[in-house]
Amino acid sequence: MRRIGLIAGVVAVVAVWPMAVAQDMQHHHMHGPAAGAEQPQSGAAADPRDLVRLPAPMQEHMLANMRDHLAAVGEIVGNLADGKLDAAAKISEQRLGMTSLTQHDAAHLAPYMPQPMQDLGTSMHRAASRLAITIQDADVAPSVETMAAVNRGLSDTLSACNGCHAAYRIR
Numbered sequence: 001m002r003r004i005g006l007i008a009g010v011v012a013v014v015a016v017w018p019m020a021v022a023q024d025m026q027h028h029h030m031h032g033p034a035a036g037a038e039q040p041q042s043g044a045a046a047d048p049r050d051l052v053r054l055p056a057p058m059q060e061h062m063l064a065n066m067r068d069h070l071a072a073v074g075e076i077v078g079n080l081a082d083g084k085l086d087a088a089a090k091i092s093e094q095r096l097g098m099t100s101l102t103q104h105d106a107a108h109l110a111p112y113m114p115q116p117m118q119d120l121g122t123s124m125h126r127a128a129s130r131l132a133i134t135i136q137d138a139d140v141a142p143s144v145e146t147m148a149a150v151n152r153g154l155s156d157t158l159s160a161c162n163g164c165h166a167a168y169r170i171r
């Protein structure tokens, strides 16, 4: 699992939050799927992330998905802390894992993303599905080892979030 950009990714998550409303005011002109990424501009405020332009409604949809991703991670950790491993596993699979792809309308969004970005998304969903199984295993056989594996799975999932956040922006 990619471990690059951990700090940058965390900063990206925190920094973009207040800007969610401002982007609503952007133009609503529709384009077909372009799936291109623009290279960062040079200059004083150079941002190392590639800009992927999405039609405004898609952008809103993706950011809403993102906020749900973070909410899901919070609920997973909360349920683990409460010893509710079964609930934590369900959230990991249904809200973040491969099962979540239909709910998040991924097939509709994916064509707008360059292939490496889609791949980063897929690796995050796979990591979350693996995490769900690891949590179920720990539920069946709780031990220091199985709980350590759960923490590793959480770390792998968050590394996948951060890998994409370090590489791409949509505004």
Ligand code: HEC
Binding pocket: 012, 013, 016, 017, 018, 019, 020, 063, 064, 066, 067, 069, 070, 073, 096, 117, 118, 120, 121, 124, 157, 158, 160, 161, 162, 164, 165, 168, 169, 170, 171
């Ligand atoms: C495939 C790439 C990708 C993956 C994987 C990904 N994100 Fe994001 N995320 C983005 C992009 C792009 C943005 C928007 C950055 C920008 O331009 O402001 C974003 C924004 C966010 C935001 C801000 C939402 C808002 O309303 O401003 C949160 C929170 C977030 N992501 C959480 C997560 C979490 C948690 C995960 C992992 C479980 C995750 N993301 C996985 C690409 C990704």
